[in-house]
Amino acid sequence: MKNTGLFQKLGPFFGLILITIVLSILSPSFFELNNILNILRQVSINALIAFGLTFVILTGGIDLSVGSMLALGAALTAGAMTSGIDPIIAILLGLMIGAAMGAFNGLIITKGKVAPFIATLATMTIYRGLTLVYTDGRPITGLSDSFSFQMIGKGYVLGIPFPVVTMFLAFLVLWFILKKTTFGRGVYSIGGNEEASHLAGLRVDRIKIGVYTLTGMLSVLAGIILTSRLNSAQPTAGTAYELDAIAAVVLGGTSLTGGRGWIFGTLIGALIIGVLNNGLNLMNVSSFYQQVVKGGVILLAVLLDRKKAA
Amino acid sequence: MTTKPIITMTNIHKSFSSVHVLKGVTFDLVPGEIHALMGENGAGKSTMMKILSGIYTKDKGEITYKGEQVEFKGPKQAEEAGITVIHQELNIIPNLTVAENFFLGKEKTIGRSGIMKNKEMNEEAKAWLMELGIQLDPQKPAAECSVGQQQMIEIARAVSTNSEVLIMDEPTAALTSKEIDVLFNVIDGLRRKNVAIVYISHRMEEIFKMCDRITVLRDGASIGTREIKKTSFQEVVKMMVGRDLGEQFPERTNNPGKIRMSVEGLSTKTGVQNASFTLKHGEILGVAGLMGAGRTELMRAIFGADKNTSGTITLDGKALEARHPQKAIEAGLAFVTEDRKGEGLILNQTVRENLATSQLKRLSKWSILNRKKEQQSASELIERLRIKTSSMEQPAKSLSGGNQQKIVIGKWLATEPKVLILDEPTRGVDVGAKKEIYQIMNELTKKDVSIIMVSSELPEILGMSDRVLVMHEGTVSAIIDRTDATQERIMTAATGGE
Numbered sequence: 001m002k003n004t005g006l007f008q009k010l011g012p013f014f015g016l017i018l019i020t021i022v023l024s025i026l027s028p029s030f031f032e033l034n035n036i037l038n039i040l041r042q043v044s045i046n047a048l049i050a051f052g053l054t055f056v057i058l059t060g061g062i063d064l065s066v067g068s069m070l071a072l073g074a075a076l077t078a079g080a081m082t083s084g085i086d087p088i089i090a091i092l093l094g095l096m097i098g099a100a101m102g103a104f105n106g107l108i109i110t111k112g113k114v115a116p117f118i119a120t121l122a123t124m125t126i127y128r129g130l131t132l133v134y135t136d137g138r139p140i141t142g143l144s145d146s147f148s149f150q151m152i153g154k155g156y157v158l159g160i161p162f163p164v165v166t167m168f169l170a171f172l173v174l175w176f177i178l179k180k181t182t183f184g185r186g187v188y189s190i191g192g193n194e195e196a197s198h199l200a201g202l203r204v205d206r207i208k209i210g211v212y213t214l215t216g217m218l219s220v221l222a223g224i225i226l227t228s229r230l231n232s233a234q235p236t237a238g239t240a241y242e243l244d245a246i247a248a249v250v251l252g253g254t255s256l257t258g259g260r261g262w263i264f265g266t267l268i269g270a271l272i273i274g275v276l277n278n279g280l281n282l283m284n285v286s287s288f289y290q291q292v293v294k295g296g297v298i299l300l301a302v303l304l305d306r307k308k309a310a
Numbered sequence: 311m312t313t314k315p316i317i318t319m320t321n322i323h324k325s326f327s328s329v330h331v332l333k334g335v336t337f338d339l340v341p342g343e344i345h346a347l348m349g350e351n352g353a354g355k356s357t358m359m360k361i362l363s364g365i366y367t368k369d370k371g372e373i374t375y376k377g378e379q380v381e382f383k384g385p386k387q388a389e390e391a392g393i394t395v396i397h398q399e400l401n402i403i404p405n406l407t408v409a410e411n412f413f414l415g416k417e418k419t420i421g422r423s424g425i426m427k428n429k430e431m432n433e434e435a436k437a438w439l440m441e442l443g444i445q446l447d448p449q450k451p452a453a454e455c456s457v458g459q460q461q462m463i464e465i466a467r468a469v470s471t472n473s474e475v476l477i478m479d480e481p482t483a484a485l486t487s488k489e490i491d492v493l494f495n496v497i498d499g500l501r502r503k504n505v506a507i508v509y510i511s512h513r514m515e516e517i518f519k520m521c522d523r524i525t526v527l528r529d530g531a532s533i534g535t536r537e538i539k540k541t542s543f544q545e546v547v548k549m550m551v552g553r554d555l556g557e558q559f560p561e562r563t564n565n566p567g568k569i570r571m572s573v574e575g576l577s578t579k580t581g582v583q584n585a586s587f588t589l590k591h592g593e594i595l596g597v598a599g600l601m602g603a604g605r606t607e608l609m610r611a612i613f614g615a616d617k618n619t620s621g622t623i624t625l626d627g628k629a630l631e632a633r634h635p636q637k638a639i640e641a642g643l644a645f646v647t648e649d650r651k652g653e654g655l656i657l658n659q660t661v662r663e664n665l666a667t668s669q670l671k672r673l674s675k676w677s678i679l680n681r682k683k684e685q686q687s688a689s690e691l692i693e694r695l696r697i698k699t700s701s702m703e704q705p706a707k708s709l710s711g712g713n714q715q716k717i718v719i720g721k722w723l724a725t726e727p728k729v730l731i732l733d734e735p736t737r738g739v740d741v742g743a744k745k746e747i748y749q750i751m752n753e754l755t756k757k758d759v760s761i762i763m764v765s766s767e768l769p770e771i772l773g774m775s776d777r778v779l780v781m782h783e784g785t786v787s788a789i790i791d792r793t794d795a796t797q798e799r800i801m802t803a804a805t806g807g808e
Contacts (some may be wrong), residue, residue, distance in 0.1 A: 181677045182670040189667055192656035199615055199645060199653055200667040200721070201636040259658050 012252055012268045015301065019272060023279035030282055037161055043274035044163035047267060048222040049241060050248035051174050052102075052215030054266045057249050058178075059211055060191045060258025061116035065105060066219040066245055067238035068127035073098045073220030075131050078140040078233035087149040094220050101127060102216020106209030124242075135235040143231055153228025163225045170218070175263050187211060191258025247294075248273055251301050272297065313340045314377075316474060316506050317362070317393075322371035324357055331357050333530040334371070339475065342504040344497060346517040346538075349527035350550055350712070350740035355510050358527070359477050362508075363395045364388035393475040394468035398483060402460045404453035409435035411452050411463050412470075438466040442496045458489030465496060469505075476500065477508040482516060483738060486601045494520055512740060514543055526550055551742045558741075559773030560748050562792075564755045566593035566776050571630075571729055571760065573612065576621030580607040583784040585621070589729065589762060592755040596775030597764040599804050604784040605764045606648055609731050613645045614638045625729065639668065642728035646718050646735060648764070650711075654718040657707035661699050661717060662688040664706050668721045691720035696746065712743030719750065730754060733764045748774060768797050780804050 024031040049066045056063045077094030081087055101123070108119040143149065155162035178184035186207040189197040198204045219238075227233045251269030254261025276297060280290045315338040324332040332354050339345050349355050360366045362373065364382030373380055375391065382388040385395070402411050409428075412435040418427045432448040439446050444462045452460060461481065468476055478497075482490050497507055497520065509521055517524060518538060525535040526549040533549045571589040576582060582604045589595050599605050611619045614634050623630040630641050638645075647653035655664055665688045666673055673683045688702045695716045699709055706717060715735065722730060732751070736744045751761055751774065765771050771778055778795045780788040780803035788803035 180679055180681075182674045182679055183677060185663070185666070185670060185679060188659065189656050189663075192658050193652075195653045196647075196656055197667065199613070199635055199647060201634075201639040202667065202670070203634075203636060259656070 009253060009262070009265070011304065012265055012272065012301065016268050016272050016275065019275055019279070019297075023275065023282075027279060027282040030279055035278065035282075037159075037164065039271075039274050039278045040164040040167070041161040042278065043270050044161075044167040045222040045226055046241065046244045046248060046273065047167050047270035048170055048218045048225075049215075050245040050266045050270050051170060051263060052211075052218035053242075053245050053249050054252075054254055054261065054263050055174075055178070055187055055211040056116070056215050057246075057254055057256060058187045058191045058258055058261055059208055060194070061109065061208065061211070062120065062246070062256075063102075063105060063116065063212060063215050064120040064242050065101070065124040065127055066215060067241035068124045068131065069098055069101045069216050069219040070223035070226070070238035070241060071233075071235060072101065072127045072131040072134070073216075074223030074227045074233045074237055075135050075140060075235065077220070077224055078143055078227055079134065081144045081149070082140060082142055087144045087146045090144075091149070091152070091224055094224055095217050098216040098218075098220025098223075099213045100216070102213040102219075103209055105216065106212035109212065110205040110208050128239075131235050135233070137235055139235065140233040141231070143227070143233075149228055151228075153225050153230075163229075166221070166225065170221075171263065171267055178263055183207060183210065188259060191260070193259075244273055247298050251298060272301075313342065315340045315374075316376060318372075318374045319358070319362065320372045320374075322358065322361060322373070323369045324361060324366065325369055331530050332361075332368075335527065335530070335532050337525055337532060337535075339506045339508060341474065341506050342501055343522040344501055344507045344509050344520055346521040346524040347508055347510045347527065348512070348517065348524060348546065348550060350710075350742055353527040353550075353740075354530040355527055356479070357530075359395065359479065359508065359510065362388070363393055363477060389471065389473075392471075392473050393477070394471070394473040395477040396461065396464050396468065396479065396481060398480040400457070400460050400464055402452045402463065405451065407449050407451055408439075408446055408455065408459075408463055409448035411460075412438070412448070412467050434470075435466070438470045439463070442466055442469065442499065444492070444496070456486075456489065457484045458486070458492060461485070461493065462496070465500075469500070473505065475506045475508070477510070479510045480512070480738065481509070482511065482513060484601075490516070512738065514546065517546075518543070528552060547741055550740070558745065558769070560745070560752050562594070562752065562755075562774065562776065564592050564752070564776075566755075566760075567591035567758070571623065571625045574622045574624075576608065576611055576619060576623070578607055578611045578616060578619045580604070580610070580616055581784045582608045582611055582619075585781075585784075585786050587779055587786060587789060589760045590776075591760060592758050593776045594751060594755060594761045594763055594774055596771040596778040597762060597781065598766075598768065598771050598778055598800050599781035601766065603781040603804065605781050606733055607784075608781070609645065609733055609762065609764060612638070613643055613731065615645070639725055639727075642726075643731065644668070644722035644725055644727035644729070645731045646715075646722055646733060648733035648737065650714055650718050655706045655714055658705060660703045660705055661692070661697070661709070662702040664717050665691050665702075665721050665724065669724045672725075687724055691724060694723070695720045695750065710740075712739040712746075715739050715743065715747070719747065723750075723754075727759060729760045729762065731762045731764075734766065735763060736765075736767070736770065768800060771795075771800065772797065 029035060053063055073094045076097055077090050080090035080093055105120055105123055108114050109116050151162055153163060157165050186202050189202060190204055190207060194204060223238060226237055248269035249266050250256065251272055252265025254265060276294055280293060318338040320336050322332050322335045335354065335358055347355050357366065361368045364385050364387050409432045413431050418431050419425055420427060435448040439462060442462060442465065446459055481493060485493060500507060511517055521538050523535055523537050524546060526533045526546060528550060567590055569588045570591045574586045576585045585608055597605050610616045612623060614637055625641055651657060662684060666684050673680055673687065692702060697716045698713050706714060735747055755761060763774060772795055776792050778790045778800060779786060780800055782804055790799055
C-alpha cells in the first residue's frame with residue numbers, strides 16, 4: 001500500500017526520465033553534459049519561483065504576482081547598483097523588497113480577507129505598473145561588473161553554473177523547512193483544514209503571510225539571477241512567468257486545493273518544462289508548436305494524476 | 311407482518327482492497343414498515359446501504375427488489391427504480407431556492423428548450439411539501455431554511471418521484487427536538503402510505519419510539535432482526551457490542567473542589583449575551599440548550615476562536631486574555647469541537663500528524679520537529695485512548711467516527727489541559743466508544759481537570775454533569791445542581807420558561 005503510494009508520487013519523475021530518453025534518441029546533442037547544464041541553468045529561474053509557489057499552493061492559496069515581483073525587485077536592485085550602492089548590499093536590499101512585496105500580498109489576503117487569486121491579480125498589476133513607472137519603460141543597463149554580481153547569473157562552481165547551485169541549495173533548505181519544521185507542518189495543516197488548524201492554536205495568519213513573503217523573496221532572487229545573466233533589468237521581465245511556475249507545481253503532483261504535495265515534485269515539474277523547451281528547440285520545432293506540446297503535456301500529466309486518484 | 315418483502319438482501323459480501331467489510335449480510339424490508347439499522351461505527355451499515363442504492367457494487371450475494379434480482383449501476387438507476395437515500399449530509403444547494411432544489415436535475419421546461427417553467431415548478435414544489443404537512447415558501451433560498459426544512463425538501467422530492475423505499479442515514483443528528491417531532495410525523499405518514507423506510511441511527515430512544523423492526527450489524531455481519539415490541543434496550547446494545555455494557559454512564563465519584571475558572575459578563579458579536587458562570591476543579595459542567603442558543607458560540611469565545619468579545623475570564627486567579635486559540639492553549643484550555651470533520655481533524659493527514667497539531671511547540675526545538683518525540687506521543691495516545699487504527703500512518707479519514715473523535719480528544723489531552731471543553735463529544739459515536747469517552751472524562755476529573763461538556767442529549771447531560779448550565783437565546787438561563795437536575799427543569803430553562 002505504502003509502496004504504491006510512493007510509486008504514484010514518483011510518477012512525474014518517471015515521466016521526466018521518459019521524456020529525456022525520447023529526446024536523447026530524437027536529438028543526439030540533447031544528452032551532452034553541456035546541454036544538460038544549460039537546461040538546468042534555464043530551469044533555475046522557474047524552479048525558484050515555483051518553490052515559493054509550492055508553499056503558497058500547499059496552504060490552498062495562489063500567487064499570480066510572482067512575475068511582477070521579479071521585475072520590480074530586479075529593477076530596484078539594478079537601480080540601486082547604478083546609483084553606486086555596493087552590489088551585495090543592493091542584492092540584499094532587493095531580496096528585502098521582495099519579502100516586503102510578498103508580505104503585502106499576505107497581509108491583504110489574511111487581514112483584508114481577500115481571496116488570494118483576486119489579491120495577487122491586483123498586486124500583479126500594481127507591481128508591474130510600479131516597475132514601468134520606476135524604469136520609465138526602459139531597461140536599466142550599465143550594471144556593476146563586480147565579481148559577486150556577475151557570479152550570480154554567469155558564474156560557475158566546480159563546473160556547475162552558479163544559478164544551478166543556488167537552485168539546489170534553495171531546494172535543500174526549502175525541503176527541510178517543509179518537511180522538518182513546525183512552519184512546514186503548519187503549511188500542510190492549513191491547506192488540509194484551515195479552521196481545524198486555527199482551533200489547534202496554529203498561527204494561521206502568520207504562516208500564510210510567511211509563505212507569501214517567501215515567494216516574494218524567491219521571485220526577486222530569480223529576478224536578480226536573470227538581471228545578472230542579461231546584464232540589464234527589463235521592465236517587462238517575468239511577464240507570464242506565473243504560468244510556467246504554476247505548471248511546474250501542478251506537474252509535480254501538488255494539489256491546487258492545498259494540503260497535499262511536495263517540493264521534490266515541483267523540482268521535477270520545472271525540469272520537465274525545461275527539458276521540453278530545450279529538446280523541442282534542438283529539434284527545430286517552431287515555438288508555436290512548442291506551446292501546443294507543453295500545454296498537452298501538462299494536460300496529460302493532470303489527467304494521469306486524476307486517474308490514479310480515482 | 312405477513313406482507314411480502316419489497317427488498318431482500320441475502321449473504322452480501324464486499325471487500326475494499328484487502329479489507330473484508332461485509333461478510334454475508336442478510337436483510338429484508340417490507341412495505342409500510344420503518345426498519346431500524348443499528349451497529350457501531352464501522353459495522354458496515356453505510357456500505358450495505360450504498361450497495362442497495364447502487365453507489366457500490368457487491369462482490370457476492372443476492373438482492374431481490376419487488377421479486378426480481380437486481381444490481382443497480384449507480385444511484386440514479388436505483389432512484390429510478392424507487393429507492394432513494396436521504397444522506398446525513400444533505401444534497402442541498404444553498405444558493406438555489408426551495409423549488410429549484412426540489413426540481414434539481416429534472417426541471418420542468420418548455421418542450422426541450424431548456425427554458426424553465428418557474429411558476430409551475432414553484433406551485434408544484436409547494437404542493438408536494440404541503441402533502442407532507444410542511445408549509446414552506448418555494449421561492450425562499452435554501453440557505454435561509456433550517457436543516458430540518460432542507461431535509462423536508464429532500465423527502466418531498468423522494469415522495470414526488472414515487473419512491474417506494476426511503477433510506478435515511480442519521481436523519482435526526484442535526485435537528486432540534488421540534489424538528490424531530492415534525493420529521494416523525496412525516497415518516498409516520500409515509501409508513502401509512504406503504505413506503506418502506508430504512509432508518510439508520512445511533513439514538514436508541516428514537517428507534518424504540520418510531521420503528522417496527524430492528525436489524526443489528528456487527529463487524530460486517532448481521533447479528534439478528536427483532537421486532538421492536540419484543541426486544542429491549544439491553545438486548546439491542548448487547549447485540550451491537552457483543553457483550554453486556556452495564557450502565558450506560560459510569561458513576562461519578564469525584565467531588566469537585568474549589569473554583570478554578572470564572573467567566574463574567576461575556577458577550578460576543580455571535581450572539582452570547584452577558585454570560586457568567588464558574589467552573590470548579592475536577593468538575594464536569596454540562597451545558598444544555600436548544601440548537602442556536604449560543605452554546606458553541608460561548609465556548610468559542612472562551613477559547614479565543616472568535617474576536618470581538620467583551621467580559622472577563624479568570625483562570626487560576628489570572629485574567630485570561632484569550633485573543634487567539636494559541637493563548638488559550640498556553641493558559642491550559644483545550645477545545646474539542648462539535649464538527650470533527652470541519653473543525654477538528656485534518657482528514658488527509660495521518661493519525662500521527664493529527665495528534666501533533668495542538669502540540670507542535672512541545673514536539674519541536676527551534677521550530678524543528680522531533681520525529682521521534684512525535685511518534686512517541688502518537689503511540690502513547692493511541693494506546694491510552696485505545697484508538698483503533700492499523701498504524702499511526704493511516705490517514706484520519708479512513709478511521710471510523712468514534713476513533714476519529716478519540717483522535718480529536720487525544721490531540722488535546724496531549725497538551726495536558728486544566729480545562730477541557732467538549733462540544734457534543736459523543737455525536738455520531740457508537741455506544742461502545744461513547745462509554746469509553748465517558749470513562750476518559752471521569753479519569754480526567756479525578757486528575758483535577760475541569761470539563762465543560764456541551765451536549766444536546768439530555769440523558770448524557772444528566773448522567774455525566776456535576777452541575778448543568780442551561781442557555782436560552784444567548785443568555786445563561788439557569789445553573790442547576792446535579793441533585794436538582796431533571797429533564798423537565800432543563801427543558802423549561804432551555805425554552806425560556808419559568
